[in-house]
Every structure is written in C-alpha cells, then in structure tokens.
Amino acid sequence: QNGSTVVKGTITDEKGVTLPGVTISVKNAQISVISNIDGNYTITVPATGKVLTFSFIGMERQEVSINGRGVINITLKSSTTSLNDVNVVAIGYGTQRKQDVNGAISSVKAADIANIPQVSVDQLLQGKAAGVTITQNSGGPGSATSVHIRGITSLTLSNEPLYIIDGVPVSGDANNRTTSGRSQQLSGNNGETGVSPLSFLNPSDIESIDVLKDASATAIYGSRASNGVIIITTKKGKAGNFRVGYDGYYGIQQQGTQLPMLNLKQYAKLQNALADVIGISRRGEFANPELLGEGTNWQDEIFKTAAQQSHQLSFSGAKDNTDYYISTGFVNQDGTVLGNDYKRYNVRANINSQVKSWFKVGGTMAGSYSFQNTSLSNNTGIIYTALLSAPDQVVYNADGTFAGPQADQVGGQNNPVQQALRITNNLARYNFNGGLYADIKILKDLTLRSEGNGDLNFSAAKLFRPTYNNGPRFVNLTASLQEYNSNSVYWTWKEYLTYTHTFAKKHYLQATAGHELININYKDNSAGVQSFLSNDLQSLSLGDAKTATLGEYIGPTDVLESAFARAIYTYNDRYSLTATFRSDRSSKFAQGHQTGYFPSFGASWRLSEEPFFQNLKSVADNVKIRLGYGQTGNQAVPNYLYGSALNAVVTGQGTGFGIDKIANPNLTWETAIQKNLGLDFSLFNNRIDASVDFWKKSSKNFLFQAALPAFLVGQTAEYSGTGVISPPYVNGGELKANGFDISITSRNIVSKNFKWNTSIVFSHYANKVASLYTGVPFISQNVTTSFLALPVTRTQVGTSVGEFYGYKVKDLFRTPEQLRNAPIQFGRPMQTGSGGTYLGDIQYEDLNNDGKIDANDQTFLGNPNPKFTYGITNNFSYKSLDLSIFLNGSYGAKIFNVLNYQIAGLGSLYQNQVAYVASFWAPSNPTSNVPRPVAGDNPNLLNSDRFIESGSFLRIQNVTLGFTLPSSLAKKIKVERLRFYASGQNLYVFTPYKGLDPEIGSVNQNVFLTNVDLGRFPIPRTIVFGVNASF
Template identity: 30%
Template sequence: MSSRFLQKTRIVLTMLFVQQLCTAQGISFASQPTQRSAAQRSAAQRNAAQREESSAKNLKDLLVDLGKQHQVSILFEEETVKNITITGADFRQEGGKLEKQLTDLLRPFNLRFKKAGKEAYVIVSRFEKKASEAGIATIESATIAPTAAPESLSRTDIAVSKIAKENPAEETIKGRVTDERGDGLPGVNVVIKGSQRGVTTDIAGKYELTAAGPNDVLIFSFVGYLPKEEIVGNRSVVDISLSVDTKALEEVVVIGYGTAKKKDLTGAVAVVGRKEFGDVSATSAQQLLQGKIAGVQIVNTGGLPGSNAKIIIRGVGSLTNSDPLYVIDGIQGGDINSVSPYDIQDITVLKDAASVAIYGASAANGVVLITTKKGKAGTPKVTYNGYVGVAQAWKKLDMLDAAQYVQLVKDIDAVQGNKVPDKLNTPDVLVTRTDWQKEIFRNGKITEHHVNVTGGSDKATYNFSAGYTNQEGIMRDYGYQRINLRTQLEEQIGKRIRLGQTINFKYNRTTGNAASFVEALRMPPYAPTMDPANLGGYSKVTTIIDQNDALNPLPGIYLTEKLGRGVSNLFQLWGEVDIINGLKFRTQANIGLSNGNSYNYTGEYLNGNTKIDRKIEESYSFSVSPIIENILSYTKTIGRHDFSLMAGNTYNEGTRSRSVNMTGSGFTNDLIKQIGVSKSNSITGTGSSIYASRSYFGRLTYAFHDRYLVNASIRQDINPAFGKAYRKGNFPSVGVAWKVANEDFMKNISFISDLKLRGSWGITGNANIGLFLTDPTVYRGYGNNNIVYSFGENKAFQQGATVTRVPNPFLKWEETTQIDFGVDFGLLQNRLQVSLDYYKRDSKDLLLDVKLPVSTGLGDVYNDASMVQNAANAVNKGFEAALSYAGQAGDFSYSISANTGYNKNNVVSLGNGAPIVSGSTNGGINITKTDVGAAIGSFYGYKVDQVVSSAADVARYNEQAVAKGFASYQDGLKAGDIVYQDLNGDGRITDADQSFLGSAIPVWTYGGSVNLSYKAFDLSMGLAGISDVKVYNALRYWTEGTTRPFNSSTAVLNAWKKDGDITDMPRSGQNTPSNLRASDRFLENGSFMRLRNLTLGFSVPKTILNSTGGKVFSSFRIYATAMNLLTLTKYKGYDPEVSASVNDAKSFIFTKGVDTGQYPQPRTFLVGLQVGF
C-alpha cells in the first residue's frame, strides 16, 4: 500500500479527531454543515432507490455515493479500486444497512472494510490486513488546528475530508481490569497517555472511555499493583490484568522529610488514612483520630462550635506545653484547624524518638504529619460532600423546683439565723416558672458543603476544593461559620523536574456569647425570664428581696454582640529535581499569614443591683510565619545492601506578630457602635514578637538482605530563646529492626505472614516555651499611683518599679530521652495485624518558675520574684497495643480494629522549685498540685471520711484529739458536717493530712471501630474512651455547697437535718469551711466510653447510575450519622470529656480535668449526601 494513501488517511483521521475534540470543548465552525435530519436522509435514500442502475458504474463512484447516502466517511486507496466496475446486476444500491451493503459490494473483489470510528470506514485488501492496520495505527493523536484541505488531496479526498469533519473517527473503548486471580478491580485509574481523558473502573472492574485513535495508549494504575500501558490499536475492547506490585503492597507512609515503606520502619509510627476515616463526618482533623491510635488521646476543649481539640501523645512530658508538632504537607508548625477534614488524605503520628528526632527541638511531644489530597490524572472529576443536621445537649442536671428551692432557702436561714424574706412566704414563689437550663440550651442546626475538583494529565495535575460550614451551638445565639479554599498544582517538566504549589485559605467567624452555666443553675426557678420594668427588659433577683444575687444569664446572650473573625492563608512553593539516578534535591518555601479581629459590644441593662453600661472591647492581630527548607537525598542498592541518605537545613522566621487591644465606653445609644464616638476610649494593650531559628539535619537508613534495618538521624537546632551559650541543641536518634519473617527458618510457618522486632533510642527537645524568658520582667504597679513597695512596720505602699522575673543566662533546652521496643506481626495472610510497644520517656531540664528569696529585695507586694530555671524532671512510661482484622465473604466485607494504651506519668524532681499549686475552682480553691512522686497536675486535698451523724459523734472525735494534746479534732466541726481522714494519725486534721487524690491524665486510653458493608449498604461505628482518670466537678460547689441560698441539685434533698441522720450530704447552710475544703468530695470518676460515630449509608449501584441520568454520576451515596449517640460514664456533670478551666498551653497542663462549667459535647444527628460526577 502506497505511502501517499497512508498519509491521506492520517490527515483525514486526524481531522476527525480534531473536530471531535473541538466539539467536546464547545467549539463550532462556520463552514461545518448541520447534520441532516431524519426526513432529509430518508428522502435521499428514496431518491437513490429510484435511480436507474442498469448502466455500469465504477466501484469508486459507488463508494462515494454510499458515503453521501449514509453520511459517513469511506476511505480507500486509488490503486485498490482502480478499474473495478459494477453493473446493476452485480449490486443494487438501495436502502439497507451500510455494513451489509459494503460486505456484498466488496466480497467479489477480495476487498473488505475496516471501521475506523463511529462513522468512518477504510477499504482494504483481504490480503493486506497487517499493512492496512499498521497504516491506520500510525496516525498521531496530536491536536492540530483545522486548516484548508491540502493541495495533495483530490476533489474526492476533499469531499471525504469534509464529511470526516462532521463525523469524528473516535471510538468507545470498553474493557475490564482484573487482578491475577481474575477478580475485577474497582477504582483503577484508566488514562489516555498525554491527555486529560480518563476514568476509573466500577465495582466490577469495568470501564468505558472514548479514544481518539488506534495509536492511543491507555495507562492503567492502581495502588498496590504495577502500572500497565496498552496501545488501543484496532481493538474496541481492551481487557487487562494487573500484577501485584510487591513493593507497593509494602505500604508507603510519610515520615519526617520523606517517605518510607511501612515494613521498613524502625520506630513507632501509626497511620490513619481515608480507609480508616471511612465516610465519617467530621468538622476538624482531630475528630478523624478519635479512638484510632494507641497511646494518643484527643482532648476536646469544649463543645463550642469551632473550638479546638488537643492531641496528647504518650502523656504529658513538659510543664510549659504538651502540644505535638504539626506538619502539613511538609510545612512545620501549620495550623491543623486550617485544613478541612475532607481535604486530608491521611494522618501519620510519629511517637518514638527514632521517628521524631529528625524534627529536633519541636518534637518532644510527638509529631503529627498531615498529607492532603493531590490531583489525579484524567478528565476532571468533581465530588460533592454535604450534610445537614441538628445538635442537642444530651444531658441536663436535676435541679430543685420552686417549692423545693424555697424550702432550701428557709433551711439555710434557720441555720444561719437570717430572717426569711417576705417574698418567700407568698404562694407566688412556689410556682416553677422557668427551667433555666432549657432557656440557655437549644437544638442547633448544622450545615456543611464541600466540593472537590481534580484532574490533569501525566504532565500536570490539579486539585481544587472549597468548603463551607455553618454550625449553631447548643447554647442560644452562639454560632460558627467557616470557609475553606485549597488549590494544589503539580507539574512534571521533562523527566527530572517537578514543581508544585499549594494555596490554603481559611476564614472563620464566631458570633454570640456563650451563657454562664453557673448563673443559669443558681437562678431561682420561680423567677420569670423577662421583666419589662427593668432596664433592658430582663428579670433580676437581689439579696434583699430573694436572698439570691445570681445573675440572669439571658442579657449576656441577647444584649451583647460578640464577634470573632480570623483569616489564615498558607502559601507553599516547591521544586524537585532528579540530578542523577537516586540523587534528588528538593527546595520549598512556605509562608503563613493570619489576622484576627474580636469585637464585643455590651448593651445597657440592669442585672441584679448592677447597672451594666454600654461598652465596646475590640482587638486586632496580625502574624506572618515564613519557612525555607532544602533537602538533598540519595538512594542506592548494591546487591543485598540498600542505602538511603538525606541531609537538609531549615530557616524558620518563626511567627512575627503584632496586636492591639482597645476599649470604649459611655455610648449614648445603641445606634453607632464605634469606639471613636465613645465618651471614653483607650488602648488597653499592645504586643509584638519576633524570632528566628536555624536547623541542620541528616538521616542514614541501611537495610541488609531485607532483614536487618538501621535508621540513624541527627539534628541541630539554633534558637535565640535560650541563653547565648546554650542556643544550640543536638538531637540524635537510632532505630533498628529485624524482619524475622524473612528468615529462612520462618518459611514453613505459614500462618505467620509478617513478623518484625524493633527498638529505638533518641533525644528530642522542646522549644515551645514562649519568648523573652532570658529577659527581665519589670513591674510598675497598678493604677495611677504605681504602688509597688511596702516599707516599715506599717508596710505603707510606695511608688516605683521592680523586677519580678530575673533573667537566666544559663537557660537551656528541655530534653526528652526516649526508648521504645516493639513488635509487629501479621497472621492469616495479614488479615490479622497486631502491633505492640513498650516505651519510656524521660524528660529532664524542664523549665520551672522558681521563687527567689525575699532577701533579694525583688518582687512586688503581691508576689515574690522568680527565675525560670531548668529544674524539673518527669517520666512517662507505658505500653500500647493495636490490632485489626479484615475479611470478606461474598458480597459482605468487614473490618474491625481496636487499640489501647497504658501510660503512667510521674514527676521525678523539681530541683530547687516549690510544688506548683493550681487548678482554681469556682469557689476559688486550688485543687491541683505538681510535686515529686505524683503525676503532673494531680488533684490534691483531704479525703472525706463521713458526714458526722450526731453531736455525740463530734464529742467522741474531740475526745480523741484532747487525749493527744489538741483542743479539737477538726476546726468548727458540728453534727451534719464532713469529717476528713487523719492520714498521719496524729489525732487532728491539719494540712499534713492532705494527699494526692488522683490525676486528670488517664492511665488507660482505648478505641475501636467496626466497618461493615453488604452490596450497596455500609455501616460503621467508632468508639473511644479513657479510664483510671479523675475529674473535679467544680459545678457541685454551687449546686451542692448550700452555704448561700442559690438553687441547687436535687442531691441536697438528702442533706443531714437532725441527729441520727445517716447520709453523705452535709447539712445545708453551714457557716464553717469544713464542708468546702479542697478534698475528694467533688472529685469523681472521669472514665467514659463514647460512641463517637454511628453511620449507615447506601450507595446507588453503578448499574443504576449508568442506566439513568445520562451517566452524570460516577457515585451517589446517602447516609445518616449519629455522633456522641451513647456515653457510658458515672460522672455526674454535663460531660466527662473535660479539658481545663483555662485553655492556654501552660495552664491547660495544671487545670486539666477541672470542670467549672465547660461547654459539653453535643449529641448530633446528620443526614448527608456524597456525589461523584
């Protein structure tokens, strides 16, 4: 066959491809005729049937006529049809199927046709099959702009080309992708090489896409299998089988500054990916980890919408900050709350020193690596995730009704000798008018929408996502809104260069003021919510009229305007180049920008006897955080030896920030709410910070014979927060592992699929200590008089300034030395996988504020001077266990996982520092103490013995004390009071009888999940819990304290009333401190198990999707979810999941577990939709 014919064929079919591509993109041409209607085509066929065919015609003319008649392109070589004539007797050109006509027409001349598209045919010789098809297969698939017909084409060729434009030679390619056993593989990416066209296989492994020509190459790729390329050629069905990639099956996980095969890890690393996330609805990244990883506790800092959660890894190892380092797509110090959960591909938690030491000074509390979703080659794929739902309080406290409350007030007055107010002797107060808990709680609506678009070619990929969250709180008038935008691009330039960029934007807004639980619980139940006679229109109670000065919580909700706004932007640019095989260089620059604004307007109203004036408080802040990193890595295999080397450096500008706080008061009305128009305004505070650090790091990984592994790393950090001579910190680590399963002696033990022993040692640091600790703090007093000093016997205050914190030029790094021993094994072809770890974290040189002697002459009238010193040591040690099992039986598949962690925290030394007393409760009592021999922030106080039943019992206690030389056993003790245990046995209750009562750091953490699917249905549930933990219920100070006539819990109905009463509730109205000392009276068991998530979903089968809606949807799933549906606990408060009374990083450590009225976690019900297009 001549080359000229092949050239013509290439041109025509290329034009067919171009026209189809342009049509798909919505491009039209003025010269392109419209397609004939069915009526026109029928008329043409009738006219052709009536035509006289008794005269002879040549084959060429007949083929052209057939092409026009059927509106198709028929291509042929002149030499092939030359000198072939046909009479009417040989062939009748009448209506009928084209392919039958062609077959009848060509068979006598040893010719045949080949379909080259939906409406294109090529005439070839039966004896030139290979040559003809080879000619067609050489057509390039490059995109060429339409031009005038080449001069080399004859008039017939031009006519054929014109028809070809109307009928592109594209062909639908179908097929099925299977594994080595012949089972269909769902989710395989099928992409046309060099284009953005692509699809994924359905649940049966089937696919269908349109190819431009026989020279197209299909690329099949799937995680865990070797990629494969197939030339389309003359096939319309391309079935392939993918082979298992034994290397890919060895799961690759993200580690510090790189990736590694999971089987080659020498440290304690846990990965939670999309498979483990399942289809759980979550509003934060931390929620995705709840109950998923052994030794990791997720502490929710409250149920307020938008509130953050803390991640604690293997206990608390510092007195300043327990937060881990967050790394998002390689960016250190990223804001984990800036990433939408829907954008996260997987989360890796590094727990031991061998894994975290590469991050040095920032890794003492562990490292959390977040990898976001990347673009995938293929046609644009759009997915939508959204849900609507409602959140509600799952528990209310049992409080007294009006009649019970009035009787309580009278009982208290009787004990304290007070006159009962006249109002309380009227029947009007016996009516319960208000359920104050109901007034502050509500059912809050929740809405979330998230759209993701991904696509690209083998040269460039993109991923774009946008999300919107609107969440009402379960407390009235409180709400949270968030907008997330994320763009990620990656480009391959040649074979050796890769470039990428990521832009992440987050806007969040909070509105409303959370009501006070304490005030709501203390309000009299007979009081109405509103009183038009009062300024502001809300009711009030007073001490004189009601003997209750609780504050109505509703004005704080409805007469204030509280608004918080925050914007954060993260920009990342990176580039990689493969210098030579195995040698790669990467550089990346990241910059984070954030600004915030808070606005709080308080209207004018009367609350109790206090007039609240109009006031505005406003603040602004801005920060910028740039980081530049360079990494050089090299991998090499020599025989049985595998080497990997990595070296790099980081320049971190830290966070440069500025802030200003302003206030204004004296507004004449509520119309203009600007500080500038207030009668009195001022700047109440400003702040700024700036620092920079440098780091150098390296790592060596060696493996011999895929059996023996060594991983060693070193990092040096330079940080100006420490003394000049101590700014450099060196942090080494080493990890080793033995793959026992790969040994020859294990080959005959078939039920053991995998077995690896590992151990690690390393040192990490803690740089999250705050700034300016090496600088002095100067105090100049409060008020205009700057009162600081007191002199003489009368201690008269004098003006001046003094140093309250003395600088320490010898301040150095906190260091944590950690050892870890672990074993990983798999059974039954790895369907059952188990991981066990033992660890010990020894944290030393912890920073502590050490008080200085009064003789220094420093300090103020309130506090002694102090110096921050490396004084304390603490130890965490424990073990972890995690197991998972997955299986399938026909259409039913399941996976089950469970984990648990045991951790014991202990303070070893405080150096010269005094114990840290903290944890202030609602009554102003400090309930926690950090001292040697107990856990950090342990509860400390007296142990309750009993409620004294009678005056005779009091006398007996006092007689024992007198016998030992004391005047009384316990100061102020009367019948009906609590008596405490005499722990030192000296016969009297003193400070020496206080002891450690327990810890808010749980000894046990655990979690589990179950995922089931049957055909189109799926069911998943997730559990999480803690045990051997204490919570101090400070709300009970008000609801059971009864020293003042506030409304109280129904528990006070069992209070002691007369001699002989046996109860654990002391008398009401007692006026001694006995019953309210720091003790275990309000200390409760904080253990709980919570059903975090229960989801039932239904996915519309692919067969239905393909047969309806014009194949618009690639997936369609609806689901219903219940969050926090069930909580098993003995805790009496609103919620056992208590974080802290103060939530800054340092105070959190010492007040964790003190419940002063924390916003509870809501119970949430959702209905959602997940759609793929």
C-alpha cells in the same frame, strides 16, 4: 519486524475508570506508546521484549511479563490512596513505604475520618490512632482540643504535638505560649479562651494523617518534636478523568443530659432552711413552698437544638504531567448553648507539575476565614450562671424585657439568657497557609528539594458589653467595647538533598541532608472604649474617647535555624537501620545556650522474610520487630526568658513599669529521651493486622516554669495579675513515662456481599515524676471558684503529674458523742454557726494520727490520667449498604468536680443548687451524707475526696449508616459515585460521673489542671444526614 508481536489492552483505575495518557513501554527497549482517550493501547513488542511497564502520574508503576499474550488489560493503582496496605508513610522531609518504617507511626486515612461531623481535625483523631489521647476541652464550637501523644511529656510547656501540614509547621498550642502567651480570643467572664489552632483546616481536604510517636521517628524534627509530630497531607489530584466531588451534610445537635437542679418548690424549702441557718427571716413568698409551681428551668432556657451543616466541593484531576486539586468548603455549626456558633469558609489549591524529567514544581495554597460567637465562654460562663440562677426568677418580664433578681438578693445571678443573647463576643480568624517547592533531579539518584512555606494568621476579637436593665439588681448604663487584634507571620525555608540508590540489588540506601530556617513574628494590639450612645453600632470610634485604653505587644522575632541528616539502610528487605541527626539553634536562649543536638536510631527486622519463616507464612506474615531510640527537644517556651523586661501599666500618675519576670540566662534545651520496642504482624492470611509498641520516655534538663509561691513573686489577686512577676523557666527535674499502644485491624468476614472489619486501638500510659528542680519539693496547683481559692492538685517525686490532693472524708458528725470524741478540726470549737464544728459538718480523717485535723492530714486522692483509653470501630458492608459503629472510651481517670462547689455548696442564698443537696443533714434527716449548710467558706468545702469522682466513660462516638448507589445505576446517571448516609455523633455516654460530661480535658491545656471540671461546655449529640458524590 522479525519476531515482533503486537500487544493490546485497556488501562483502567481501581474504580474501572479508563485511563488515557498512560505511558506503556517495553522494558529495556526504547519503545513506548501512550494510551488513547478510551484508555486503549496498542504496542509492538520486539522479540527481545519480555516485560511491559505501565506508568502514569499519581499511579503506581507496574511491570507485567508478556508471556506470549496478545491482550493485556491492566488496572493501575493509585500511589497515594490507601486502598491496600502497601502505602506510603510521611516521615518528615520525605516518605517511606510503610513496610520499611523503623519508627512508631500510626496512620489515619481519609476514609477513616470521613463522615464524622466534627469541625476540626484534632477532634477527628479521637479513638483513631493508638497512643494518641484526645480530649475536647470544651464542647463549644471552635474550641481547643488537647492532643497528647503518649501522654504528657512536659509540665508547664505545651504538650501538644507539632503539626506539619503539607510541610508547613503549625504549633498545636492553643495559648500561643511560645509567642505571647495570649489567646486570640477575649472572655467576658475570666473563662477559658483557647481556640483550636487547627480549625482552619477542612477535614474533607485531608488525604492522610501520620502520627509520628517515638523519638526515632520524630527526632528529624529535633527541638520541636518531644510531644510527637502529626503530619497531615492534603489531597492531590489523581490520574483519570477530571473529577468533581461533593461532600456535605446537614443535621442537628442537642444537649444530651441535664443536671437535676432544684425546682421552685424544692428551692423555696432550701432557701427557708438557709435563712434559718444564716439567721435572717424567711422570705414571705416562700411561706408555703407546697403552693409553688416548678419555676424556671434555666437549663431549658440556655440549651437548644442547633443545626450543623458542612458542604465541600472539590475539583481534581491529572493531565500532562500536572495534577491539581481545588476545593472550597463551608461549615456552619450553631451551638447548643445559647450565644455560641461557628462558621468557616475555606479554599484550597494543590498543584504539582513534572515540568521536565529532572524538574518538578508544586504548590499548596489554602485560605480560610472563620467566625465564632462565644457570648460567655467555657468555665464560669453561661452554664455556670444558668445552673445557679434561681427558679423563682423569670427570663422575661410581662412586658417582654429581661428580668433579674431583686435589688437586695446578694448572690443572685444576672440573667444568663440576656447575657448570652446581648453580649457580643466574637472572633474572626483569617488564615493563609501555603508553600511552593521545586524538586530538582541533579543526578539519577540525587534530588534537591527547595521549599518555602508560610503560615499567616490574623484574628480580630471583639467583646461588647451592652447597656441593659435586668433590674432591679442588675442594671448597666455604660456600654463598653474591647477589641483585640493579633497576627502572626510564620515562614520557613528549607533545602534538602535526597539520595536513593540500591546497591547490588540488596542494599537499599536513602540518605537525606538539609538545612531549614524558621522565622516567627507575632504582634497584637488591643483597644477599649466605653460610654456608647447606642448598643447597635459597636465601633471603637463611637465611644467616649476619654475612656479609651490602648495596648500593643510586639513579640521578639523567633528564629530557629537547623541542619539535619537522615540515612536509611535496608538489606534485602529484611534488616533496616535508620539514623537521624538534627541540630537546632534557637533565639529563645541566650548566646552560648542556643544550640541543641538531637540524634536518633531505629532498626527493624522483618522476620517473615527469613527462610526459616516460610512455613509459618500462612499463619503469620509481615512480622517485623522494630527498635528505636532518640532524643528530641521541646522549645515551646516564650521568647526572651533569659532577660527581664518591664511591663508598662497604666496608673493614675501615667505609665508605670513593673518587672515582668525572673530571668534565667542559663536556660537551655531540654532533651527528651524515648525508647521504643515495636512488633508488627498479620495473621491468618492478613485477616488480622496488628501493631504493638512498648515505649519509655524520660528527660534531662527538663524545661519548665518554676512554681514559686506568691510571697516571692506575687500571684493573681482578685482576678487581676497586673504586677505579678513571672517565675523563671528552669532546666531541672525529670519526668518518666511509659506505656504501650496496640492497634488491631481484623477482617472478620470477607465475602463478596458482606464484609465486617473491626479496628481496635488501645493505649496505656503512666507518668511519674522522677525528680523536680532543686528546692522544689512539689508543685501545687490551684483553682478559684467563687469565694474559694483551692489547691487541688499536687505533683511531686513519685507521683503522676497533676494528682488530686486534699483531705479524706470519714463521715458526717451525726451524734454529739462523735463530735466530742473526734479530733478538733482546724482549731474550731464545737459550736453552731459557721466558725465552729458542729453536727452535720464533715468529719475528716486524721491521717497522721496526731489528734487534730489540719493541713498535715492531706494526701493524694486520685489520678486524673486514665489507666487506658480505647477506640473500637466496627465497619459492616452489605452490597450497597455500609454501617460503621465507633466506640470511644477511657478508663480509670478521676475527676475533681469543682462545679459542685457552686451547685452543691449550700453556701449562698439566692442561688439554685443540684437537687440531691436539698436533703442535707439535719437532726430530722440523720442519714443524709450532704453536710449541713454553712454560710460562706467553711471546712466542709475544703479540697477533699468528696469532690472526686470516677471519670471512666464509654461513648458511642459515632454510628454511620450509608447507602452507595450501585455503579451500574450510577453510570446511567453519569455519576462516578453517589452515597447517602446518616451519622450520629456522641449518641450516648456510659459513665458514673455525675456532671454533664466526663470528658473534661485540661483547663487551658494546663496539665496540672487535667480533669478539673469548672462547668465546661458539654459535647452535644449530633445527628446528620449527608451525601458523598463524585462526577
């Protein structure tokens, strides 16, 4: 042909793997060829042809000017991986180039969270995304985590974000508040039962996580978005050869610290002292404590070194317009606390196919099974029991049977080792999560997506309390079994149209409009029976049928129907506007109150694209200012709050009925309003990338559960809440919050062999109650610990949520003069014995100066919210070696150490105590700050600042050292990539906190009980060795 030329070349991917099947075409000509098996191509280009385009599924399309060349070798870049910064961000019902985003979105990529030995995704996000505060509520395997995006938004509703996993919404609420308010798990000790709603997802399957923080980004999710949205995208098959990947690790975990408890010698001395105080005779065997040995260290008995392993195998590829990713994984985490472990098996298949040029279908199917043992749960469970167990008690008798306290040792603890080993408390969870979609290209620029998703959960919990003889005090002749099965079926169906067009080259428009229907069903049933002939066969059918109990809960179907629209307009890559609107209609509210509307706007200006900026580009680039405003809602309330129903209760006369709640037929949406100002920039030729966001949140028609006093509705009594009427949920009050998030990534050294990157995320937030519901002066929250029911926090106008409240300690009463001159405390006369105030008691401050100490002398004692949290990651690589050091910290939070009521209360005989309290105040020990022992409850144990400690910490969260086989070597053994690593998790914690672990979280995700330490499972130290391989 006249003037035509031949161009040849080889096409590879970023890793140098040749790519067959790539379409090479001449722009503006009807000529195209496909690369051969070796990735080579030859194309004849007519004289008019100036540009070649290279396209391949899963890869970014490239256009290359020929410029007279005869050989053009091309490296295609994956369109979904994060190997450079031009990547795509999930924004909900669509994606957007990161540089175009107008909202505040933090993205975490697979590489950022690889090799961290954590079981669950939520735990992995810790310290990785600015504005996201993550606290593990327990170090126990499989336990729930609190994820708060920009602090908390709600008082009594869930503050957990909405997760969208490949389009399937999953609530982060571990307590099922929106369905039944019940956890899937049982507890043998009135302890915490929340389980991680995300633990079914294998972190190795995750491609990217996008955290939508401000309302201009989240409003597209309308009524479920006020706590932020986390969009998780799993891996897809990538172009290139069929690939087999293996990721696995094996390692050990151990408990990092122990509390210094009394040994036998010290314990004997304390028991003698307490006997004198209580007025009974000293124990004969403690006549001479110096002759005694160390006794049992119960922490040694219940903490153990435990193995942890994870293996994941994946198969992926893309061919003939179809990409696929199939994986299977296995995790086995043994607990560092006796009787705790967690196993998970999961499979996943992601398939997408461009069937016709106008029709694409795809699907995700994921299934998982997990099995968790928790003999005694967090809080008041095994750790608590072990700490209180006396060192003169042994674990085993001489004949190998379990031992226990003597018959008359009232206050002695039942053998924690026996309980941990013999009580069966397990939870099996089954999850199926998947969906199908079709993209239909109706016109060139108009696509319809039709998508159906489902999330099916089934769980089976079992609690078997065996017969035992931990005699003489603790003997049980009657075994009992409780089973609790729950299931939830969740499906969504959505249809949405997306129109994308660039007008006159400079006007880019993307418009989306759609409809969505969500349907949630929840059901559970429970059954119990007792009197078994054997402890071995734990089946409901083997107990005495006369003792059977039954219960069933069928939740009302929860329906949410929504319409939504979004328009994104960008002019000349400089100015961009986003507007979204969503309306949601929910069955949670009564007719007339069901529909809510949630608009949002976002705008951005890319300064660096302006002509005047061109001279500055070498210093600063990619400078963008973002502004956002949006309204979102929170509908994480239980169903049928607008009417009262009757709870059936078994009584001696048959089934009785109690009113369940105070209804509020006027209940409606709450609206959270959020404003965001953001600045993105990079400095010094992209050596430093930074993002700063300032935000403000407020809310109207605040939705929360009124906290009514017991004299109106009753309250849990003696651990039983049967018959208590739930206070109503109401709209009212306002919470204001503000803060800023900073993330900085710096490429400190970029040489050929040595690279050093640093990423820093820094978040600050503060919240303040602006008003509360009419007639609610404040919200007081209580904890119960042994023989005390204490108000510990108070939330009122002007304070943060859940601030600690109580008395201030002035000193101890050390001299009779002090006693005589001080204000009378709680009307108690000056006398020894537990009914009076005497030397060695705590002297509280008379804050209102009325000459007496009473309830009016309480004040705010500290804020459980940190002043800021931060994460610092340093990545080094030298040739084949890589090293990553990740520090995670929190500063300025306070902790209410409730565990100290138990282990430092000096209130009971036969219970061990933390070592320092043994030197309690006595005339012979006048400088001690530990009050004198008093039997039972007494004013020394009031909620005061002596139980408040700093919760600041800096944790060496993860250190990973890796070695990657050089590719020349790898090729020889037919391996694409092979990396070995050693990783240490939670290596050390710097903290002034005296408890086991300063990262407390919230009791059952209740924000009023944040940083209240009831004896939670500490997070173990983990060291693993692992392999990443792909073939």
